[in-house]
Structures are given as C-alpha cells and as structure tokens.
Amino acid sequence: MCDDFAMDDVAALERDRDRLSRSSTAERVADILRERIAEGFFTPGQRLSEEAIGTALGVSRNTLREAFRLLGHEGLLRHQLNRGVFVRVLSLEDVTDLYRVRRVIECSAVRRATPDALGPLREAVEDGERAAAENRWRDVGTANLRFHQGITRLNGSQRLDDLMRQLLAELRLVFHVMRNPRSFHEPFVARNRELLELMAAGELDKAERELAAYFDDAEALLVEAYRPAP
Amino acid sequence: MCDDFAMDDVAALERDRDRLSRSSTAERVADILRERIAEGFFTPGQRLSEEAIGTALGVSRNTLREAFRLLGHEGLLRHQLNRGVFVRVLSLEDVTDLYRVRRVIECSAVRRATPDALGPLREAVEDGERAAAENRWRDVGTANLRFHQGITRLNGSQRLDDLMRQLLAELRLVFHVMRNPRSFHEPFVARNRELLELMAAGELDKAERELAAYFDDAEALLVEAYRPAP
DNA sequence: ACATAAGGATCGTTGAACAATCCGACAAGA
DNA sequence: TCTTGTCGGATTGTTCAACGATCCTTATGT
Incomplete structure (x- = not known):
C-alpha cells in the first residue's frame, strides 16, 4: 500500500x-x-x-x-x-552601450563574489583555455560568454541574468560580422583566468578595477575593428 | 538658388x-x-x-x-x-528582484551625477513636493517614478533607460494592488529632495549610501504590505 | 461525496483573400 | 546622360472563417 x-x-x-x-x-x-x-x-x-x-x-x-x-x-x-x-545590425553606438551596461552590471556582480560561488566560472575559464590550446576559437568565444553570464549571476538577480543573456546574444551578432574572431578572444583567455583568481582570493576591489580595464580594452578593440554593413 | x-x-x-x-x-x-x-x-x-x-x-x-x-x-x-x-501578478520574489536590479543600476548612476545633469530630477522632485502638499498621491507616485527614471539616465545608457522604464512599469503593477499608496510615497518625497541635494553638492559617495538605504527601506515597506492575490 | 462524461467557451493555428506599400524596371522628358 | 514618372510584381499587414485541441464548468451516475 x-x-x-x-x-x-x-x-x-x-x-x-x-x-x-x-x-x-x-x-x-x-x-x-x-x-x-x-x-x-x-x-x-x-x-x-x-x-x-x-x-x-x-x-x-x-x-x-x-x-x-x-x-x-x-x-x-x-x-x-x-x-x-x-x-539586427548593431551600430557602433550599440556596441558602446552594450559595454556601458556590462560595466554597470558585471562590475557590481564582481563585488559580490564568494569563493563557493565560483564553480561555474572556473569551469568556463578552463573550457576556454582548453579550446584555445586546440585553436577552437568559436568554442573559446562560447566559453567566454559563459564566463560573463556566470559573473552576472553573482548579482543574484533573475532579471539581470535575463538581460545579460540578451546582451550577450546581441554581442554575438557583432562577432558574426567580424572577420577574425581569434584576435578578439585570445587576449581575454588569460584575463578571464586572472579575474577568476582575484575573485577566488577575495581581492574584490582589485577584481573590479581589472574588469573595468578589461571592458575598456575589449570595447576599444571591437570599436576599432567593427565595420557593420551600411 | x-x-x-x-x-x-x-x-x-x-x-x-x-x-x-x-x-x-x-x-x-x-x-x-x-x-x-x-x-x-x-x-x-x-x-x-x-x-x-x-x-x-x-x-x-x-x-x-x-x-x-x-x-x-x-x-x-x-x-x-x-x-x-x-x-501579471508580481510575486514577493519579483519585488525583491526589482529592488536588487534598481540598486545595481541606480546606485551606479548616482556615482556619475554632475550638477548640470540634474535639471529633470529637480523638476520631478519639485512636482512631487507640490503634489504631496495638495494630497495628490497618485501624482506623487508619478513624480517619484520620473525621479528614478532620471537617476537611471545619469548612466548614459539607452538600454538601461529602457530596462528601468520596464521595471518601473512592473512596480506600478505592485502599487495597483496596494490599498494605501500614500504610505508608500509620502516618506520618500523628502528623501528624494535629500538625494537631489547630495548629488548637486557633489557628495556622491554619500548619495549612493543614502540611495542604498532608501531602497532597503522602500523594499521592506513594500514586502511587509504587499499581498498579491493567490 | 466523489468520479466520470459531456458541453461550452476559448485558445492556437491554418489558409484564403484583399488592400496597402515598396521596390525595381522601363519609358519619357529635359 | 540624368531625372522623373508610371506600372507591375512581390510582399507585408490585416481580416475573416474554420477547425482541432484544451480547459473549465456542469450534469449525471455510483
């Protein structure tokens, strides 16, 4: 029974x-x-x-x-x-705005990192490193997006997670137009590792400053090279 | 010619x-x-x-x-x-998430305030004070929403402005369920004035801390009283 | 009281039809 | 040659009717 x-x-x-x-x-x-x-x-x-x-x-x-x-x-x-x-064809202004939003959201998230919440980020970093070693640049890009979605999740907000999912989908449209994805992903493999280790060590102010610099560099690189069809 | x-x-x-x-x-x-x-x-x-x-x-x-x-x-x-x-009927979790997002976005915005950008905020504060003096609580609520949309605009991001517009529309759904809007708007008329003056005086760290406390209080008040139909 | 079946309301989808709009091709005029 | 106007075809935006599927309410049976 x-x-x-x-x-x-x-x-x-x-x-x-x-x-x-x-x-x-x-x-x-x-x-x-x-x-x-x-x-x-x-x-x-x-x-x-x-x-x-x-x-x-x-x-x-x-x-x-x-x-x-x-x-x-x-x-x-x-x-x-x-x-x-x-x-959609994103404009240069769109790219700039995307990074502005990411700075607000991801830099806020990093300030909330705790070592026990970093598992998925660590996984994404490792996947990215592995894919880079094997010259799978599309997979490096995917791992990178996962890393950033993981950072956002540290905010603990469903709405911010949803927004970031959308922003990263838009960013993917930008990358589709780019000719050489390697040059945009390669420099950031090591920097993702660095960010992860700073967070794991509890150096959150430093991680935030590093992430802000990261976005400045990523944005400049993209704005320099992005040429949407008119 | x-x-x-x-x-x-x-x-x-x-x-x-x-x-x-x-x-x-x-x-x-x-x-x-x-x-x-x-x-x-x-x-x-x-x-x-x-x-x-x-x-x-x-x-x-x-x-x-x-x-x-x-x-x-x-x-x-x-x-x-x-x-x-x-x-939509928002849940208590929705309310909590709304405030989490607002803290991230609006506290970031306040750090960017410059005196010449505060015109629309000043207007909204004054409209709110005028409406409160005349017991027009619906108009107080509207002016309050305008104040917060104005704060968000300090971020200089179209996407964040659009997101905040949506969040504030959701928040309006919450207020429609509340029985006594006065009790939720009245305490914040003076606090909006205080925030405005802190920003105008360039005391941005203090403004940010005050805004974070403001959100803690507003959220607690709302969570205490919000009773969505099951 | 509980379980089952039937009926009605409504949603989700399809397809046909038509009006409006846009674009490209071509012709006419300067 | 360049500019403007016209026309035809393609496509979008919308309406309508129809039908199947689903859900909820009501009725019936145990």
Missing part, C-alpha cells in the same frame, strides 16, 4: 514533466530562429521572408509573425513596417 | 518625420493596452479575452495576438498556454 502510493506519485510527476515542456508553435518557432541567428545561419542585415520561412518550417504566416514578435524584444530582429523583418 | 535648396531640404526632413511615427496596428494596440494597464484599467490577475478586446478595439484576433506578444516581454502580461493572457 505504501509502495502503491509511491508508484502513483511518480507517475503523476512524470505527467507534470510532460506539461512543463509544452509550448505553443509560435514559441517553438522563435526558439528555432533564435538558435539559427546565434549560430550565424541568419546573418545581420538579412531579411527573414514570411513566405519562405513559413513554407520551410511548415507553419502559417500568422504563427510566424507571432514568433517574429517574440524575438523582436530580444534585440535580435528589427521590424520595418511594410518591408519585413531583418536580423 | 541656394535658398531653394535649403527649402527643399527642410521639406524632405519633415516628410521623414511623418514616416517615423507610422506604426502597425498591432503596435498601436499594444500602446493602448500598455496605457490601460499602467492606469489600472486592466488590473493584475485579470484575463484579457481575445474575443472581447478584439471586438472592443475593432481588430482581428491575429492582430491582437501580435500585440499581446509585444507586451509579453515587457513583463506586463503573462501567457498561459490554452488558457489565455493575464495581466
């Missing part, structure tokens, strides 16, 4: 799991498009045709339009009335 | 301005709904019926669904699959 109750309980939980993953078609289409943009399949400036994509994905235009609206607020798409939807 | 060119130039620019303000019906519907939520016409927890609102506004359900998607990301609406769209 106690065993019977446990079996029913487990079955009910499995049904709940099924419900958690249900989503509307519009949301699933948005997921697909989000991934395709992140991996560079759809490139900055490209127009997303309702007709073509609706046909390719086997969904109606209305559903696709809902999906486009879902992505609009994430800074990935730009709607132009009567002309369609385009993958 | 040189005069003719100048006249044509001006006329072309005016036409561009007309184009700037054109928007799709879905966007205009979202604007209307956003205002109606902000003013409390649609209240937290209320379900927004596609049928009823579509009929009332004279737009099709598809257009309305697009408008709902536009508002979803602003934290004003909550989609529930197969059950409809509801005006």
Whole structure:
C-alpha cells in the first residue's frame, strides 16, 4: 500500500514533466530562429521572408509573425513596417552601450563574489583555455560568454541574468560580422583566468578595477575593428 | 538658388518625420493596452479575452495576438498556454528582484551625477513636493517614478533607460494592488529632495549610501504590505 | 461525496483573400 | 546622360472563417 502510493506519485510527476515542456508553435518557432541567428545561419542585415520561412518550417504566416514578435524584444530582429523583418545590425553606438551596461552590471556582480560561488566560472575559464590550446576559437568565444553570464549571476538577480543573456546574444551578432574572431578572444583567455583568481582570493576591489580595464580594452578593440554593413 | 535648396531640404526632413511615427496596428494596440494597464484599467490577475478586446478595439484576433506578444516581454502580461493572457501578478520574489536590479543600476548612476545633469530630477522632485502638499498621491507616485527614471539616465545608457522604464512599469503593477499608496510615497518625497541635494553638492559617495538605504527601506515597506492575490 | 462524461467557451493555428506599400524596371522628358 | 514618372510584381499587414485541441464548468451516475 505504501509502495502503491509511491508508484502513483511518480507517475503523476512524470505527467507534470510532460506539461512543463509544452509550448505553443509560435514559441517553438522563435526558439528555432533564435538558435539559427546565434549560430550565424541568419546573418545581420538579412531579411527573414514570411513566405519562405513559413513554407520551410511548415507553419502559417500568422504563427510566424507571432514568433517574429517574440524575438523582436530580444534585440535580435528589427521590424520595418511594410518591408519585413531583418536580423539586427548593431551600430557602433550599440556596441558602446552594450559595454556601458556590462560595466554597470558585471562590475557590481564582481563585488559580490564568494569563493563557493565560483564553480561555474572556473569551469568556463578552463573550457576556454582548453579550446584555445586546440585553436577552437568559436568554442573559446562560447566559453567566454559563459564566463560573463556566470559573473552576472553573482548579482543574484533573475532579471539581470535575463538581460545579460540578451546582451550577450546581441554581442554575438557583432562577432558574426567580424572577420577574425581569434584576435578578439585570445587576449581575454588569460584575463578571464586572472579575474577568476582575484575573485577566488577575495581581492574584490582589485577584481573590479581589472574588469573595468578589461571592458575598456575589449570595447576599444571591437570599436576599432567593427565595420557593420551600411 | 541656394535658398531653394535649403527649402527643399527642410521639406524632405519633415516628410521623414511623418514616416517615423507610422506604426502597425498591432503596435498601436499594444500602446493602448500598455496605457490601460499602467492606469489600472486592466488590473493584475485579470484575463484579457481575445474575443472581447478584439471586438472592443475593432481588430482581428491575429492582430491582437501580435500585440499581446509585444507586451509579453515587457513583463506586463503573462501567457498561459490554452488558457489565455493575464495581466501579471508580481510575486514577493519579483519585488525583491526589482529592488536588487534598481540598486545595481541606480546606485551606479548616482556615482556619475554632475550638477548640470540634474535639471529633470529637480523638476520631478519639485512636482512631487507640490503634489504631496495638495494630497495628490497618485501624482506623487508619478513624480517619484520620473525621479528614478532620471537617476537611471545619469548612466548614459539607452538600454538601461529602457530596462528601468520596464521595471518601473512592473512596480506600478505592485502599487495597483496596494490599498494605501500614500504610505508608500509620502516618506520618500523628502528623501528624494535629500538625494537631489547630495548629488548637486557633489557628495556622491554619500548619495549612493543614502540611495542604498532608501531602497532597503522602500523594499521592506513594500514586502511587509504587499499581498498579491493567490 | 466523489468520479466520470459531456458541453461550452476559448485558445492556437491554418489558409484564403484583399488592400496597402515598396521596390525595381522601363519609358519619357529635359 | 540624368531625372522623373508610371506600372507591375512581390510582399507585408490585416481580416475573416474554420477547425482541432484544451480547459473549465456542469450534469449525471455510483
């Protein structure tokens, strides 16, 4: 009888799991498009045709339009009335603003670092170092984004985590335009390690100053080289 | 001839301005709904019926669904699959997170205050004081929100301004649930004045500490009294 | 009282249709 | 040759009708 109750309980939980993953078609289409943009399949400036994509994905235009609206607020798409939807091309001002926000959020986060919260950051740093040693620069970039998402999480705010996820997705659009990702990722592998060790040692003021300098350098490097199509 | 060119130039620019303000019906519907939520016409927890609102506004359900998607990301609406769209009810955790974000953003902003940038803040403080003297507590709340949007603007970041606009709209949902807005606005009229004067005097460290204490107090007051419907 | 089935309301999606807008190609005029 | 105007085609934005799926409420049976 106690065993019977446990079996029913487990079955009910499995049904709940099924419900958690249900989503509307519009949301699933948005997921697909989000991934395709992140991996560079759809490139900055490209127009997303309702007709073509609706046909390719086997969904109606209305559903696709809902999906486009879902992505609009994430800074990935730009709607132009009567002309369609385009993958965003970030301006130099956008890049500058991205870094301004990152300074505010990530420098605040670093001041809250405790050694027991650094596990995921350590992992990202190690993954980045490994990928760099093997010349996998795309993977270095990915590990770097994880490192910064991890820093943000030190703030302990869901909203800031969500915002940073979006900012890093936008930044990825910037990198898609760049010709040589190695030059933007390579210098920062060692600096991520340095930041991590400063935080682990509790030298939080120093970590914050180092992170601010890091952003100054990263921004200058990017602004110097970023050439969005006009 | 040189005069003719100048006249044509001006006329072309005016036409561009007309184009700037054109928007799709879905966007205009979202604007209307956003205002109606902000003013409390649609209240937290209320379900927004596609049928009823579509009929009332004279737009099709598809257009309305697009408008709902536009508002979803602003934290004003909550989609529930197969059950409809509801005006968000913020949880206590939401309130706590809102204040966490505000501390990060607004305390960073205060450190950047310069006397020549304080005009709009001064105006908001004065409007708030005037409204309080006349017992217009809703207007006090509005002036308070303007003051804080003004603080955020000191960061000089469009993205942070947009984020704060959204956070303050969410906070307004919290106030709609509260029974006595006066008790939440009154103590902060004088504290806004104090913050303003500290910034004007260049005492930025002190202003930042005062703002952090302000948020601790405001959050505690709100968390103590906020009772969202279950 | 509890469980089950049925009915109604509504959401999610599809597809067709039409009006409006935009862009490109081409022709005409200076 | 360059500029302007016109037209046609492509596409977007919106509406409408329809249908299946889901959820909630109500009714019925045990």
